[in-house]
Amino acid sequence: MLDATPPAGFVEKTPLERYVAPLKPSLVGLSRGELADLLGGIGVPAGQRKMRVQQLWHWLYVRGAREFDEMTSVSKELRATLAAHFTLARPTVVAEQVSVDGTRKWLLELPGEHEGEKPHQVETVYIPDDGRGTLCVSSQVGCTLTCSFCHTGTQRLVRNLTAGEIVGQVLLARDRLGDWQAGLPAEKDGDPVGRLVTNIVMMGMGEPLYNFEAVRDALLVVADGDGIAISRRRITLSTSGVVPNIARTGAEIGVSLAISLHAVRDELRDVLVPLNRKYKIAELMQACRDYPGLSNARRMTFEYVMLKDVNDSLADARALVKLLKGIPAKINLIPFNPWPGSTYECSDWEQIEKFSEYVFNAGYSSPVRTPRGRDILAACGQLKSATEKLSARERMALRAMAMTE
Known part of the structure; x- marks a missing residue:
C-alpha cells in the first residue's frame, strides 16, 4: 500500500549544466526574425533578407536539407x-x-557539444x-519533476533543451522515416497527406512548461x-501542472493541452505528482477552466495513470x-x-473497465490508452536514457550500429 505521507514542501531540481552554444551555431529552430538578424x-x-x-x-x-x-x-x-558561419x-x-x-524509440545525441565533454542524450518515440x-x-x-510513478522522473535534471534541439527531433524523425514530402500540402479535407509524422506530443523527457520559451519557439x-x-490542433503539450505557464501556453502557442492529473485528492497527488505541493488541485483546475480557446470542439485532455489500489476505485x-x-474535457486512462x-x-x-464505464456514462470520453512500446521501455512514463551508465566505448559501438542500419 502506498505511503500517503509526503515529505514537506516541494523542491524543484536544479539544472546541473547550462547549454553552451557551439562556435558555429545551427540554424535549426530559429525564428524568421532570428534568421534575418x-x-x-x-x-x-x-x-x-x-x-x-x-x-x-x-x-x-519542406525539403529537409542537411547541408547548405x-x-x-x-x-x-x-x-x-x-x-563558414553556421550548420x-x-x-x-x-x-x-x-x-x-511498430513503435520506434531513438536514443539521440544532441549536436554542438564541445570537445572533451560528454554529449547529452534524450529519447524520442515514434508511434504509428x-x-x-x-x-x-x-x-x-x-x-525537473519527481513524479513517483514515472521512470523519467528518477533522472537528474541536466539542462533544458534549446528550440533547435526540440525542432531537431522532428527533423531527425523525418530523416529516419523518409518523411520529406516536398510539394505535398500538409492536409487535405482536414487529414494529413502522405505524411508519417502527423501529430506531435510534448510528452517525452522533461516538463515542457519549465522550459517554456524554448518549447514555445x-x-x-x-x-x-x-x-x-x-x-496546432495536431500538437499536444502535456504538463504536470505548472500553473503560471498554462495561460501562456494557450495565448502564445495555441496548441492542445493535456494535464497529467493522476489523482483527485491533494494528499494523494502530493505523493504521485509532488509539484502538487506547490500548485494545488483547485488552483490547477481554475487555470484549466480559464485556458484560452477551450470549447466542446477543442477539449482539454486529462491523463490519469491507473495504479492498482492507489487511485482506481x-x-x-x-x-x-x-x-x-x-470543463470541456476527455480523460485518457493510462494503464501503468x-x-x-x-x-x-x-x-x-x-x-x-469499470472506472472507464463510470466516467463515460457521466458524459466524458474516457478511452483506455493502449500501451505502445512497453517491450522497449518506450511507453508513457518509461523514458529514461538507458546509456547513462554506458562507457564511451559502448556508446561508440551503439552509434556505429545505428549508422549502419
Whole structure:
C-alpha cells in the first residue's frame, strides 16, 4: 500500500549544466526574425533578407536539407558563406529500438557539444497508428519533476533543451522515416497527406512548461504553414501542472493541452505528482477552466495513470467526474507501464473497465490508452536514457550500429 505521507514542501531540481552554444551555431529552430538578424551579421543586404530567409525556411522545413550545398536556389557564394558561419545540425541516432507493435524509440545525441565533454542524450518515440504517426518529443535532458510513478522522473535534471534541439527531433524523425514530402500540402479535407509524422506530443523527457520559451519557439516553427506545417490542433503539450505557464501556453502557442492529473485528492497527488505541493488541485483546475480557446470542439485532455489500489476505485472515478464538471474535457486512462525498481502495479483490467464505464456514462470520453512500446521501455512514463551508465566505448559501438542500419 502506498505511503500517503509526503515529505514537506516541494523542491524543484536544479539544472546541473547550462547549454553552451557551439562556435558555429545551427540554424535549426530559429525564428524568421532570428534568421534575418544572422544573415545581416554576415553581410546579406537588408533588401534581400526576407527572400533569403524564405529560401532557407523552405530548404530546412519542406525539403529537409542537411547541408547548405543542397540549397540549389541559393547562390554558390552565399552557400559557402553560410557554411563558414553556421550548420544545419540536428540530433544523431545513437541507438534505435523497434517494438513488436511498430513503435520506434531513438536514443539521440544532441549536436554542438564541445570537445572533451560528454554529449547529452534524450529519447524520442515514434508511434504509428492506422495511417497516422505521433512523435513524442522531449523538452529537457532529464526532468525537473519527481513524479513517483514515472521512470523519467528518477533522472537528474541536466539542462533544458534549446528550440533547435526540440525542432531537431522532428527533423531527425523525418530523416529516419523518409518523411520529406516536398510539394505535398500538409492536409487535405482536414487529414494529413502522405505524411508519417502527423501529430506531435510534448510528452517525452522533461516538463515542457519549465522550459517554456524554448518549447514555445520550437512549436511555432513546427506549426508554421510554410514549413513543417503540423497544425496546432495536431500538437499536444502535456504538463504536470505548472500553473503560471498554462495561460501562456494557450495565448502564445495555441496548441492542445493535456494535464497529467493522476489523482483527485491533494494528499494523494502530493505523493504521485509532488509539484502538487506547490500548485494545488483547485488552483490547477481554475487555470484549466480559464485556458484560452477551450470549447466542446477543442477539449482539454486529462491523463490519469491507473495504479492498482492507489487511485482506481469507483469513489475516485466519482470524484474525478465531479472535479472536471464544467470543463470541456476527455480523460485518457493510462494503464501503468512498469519499469525497473517501481513499487506500483497496473490496475486490474476489469477495474480499469469499470472506472472507464463510470466516467463515460457521466458524459466524458474516457478511452483506455493502449500501451505502445512497453517491450522497449518506450511507453508513457518509461523514458529514461538507458546509456547513462554506458562507457564511451559502448556508446561508440551503439552509434556505429545505428549508422549502419
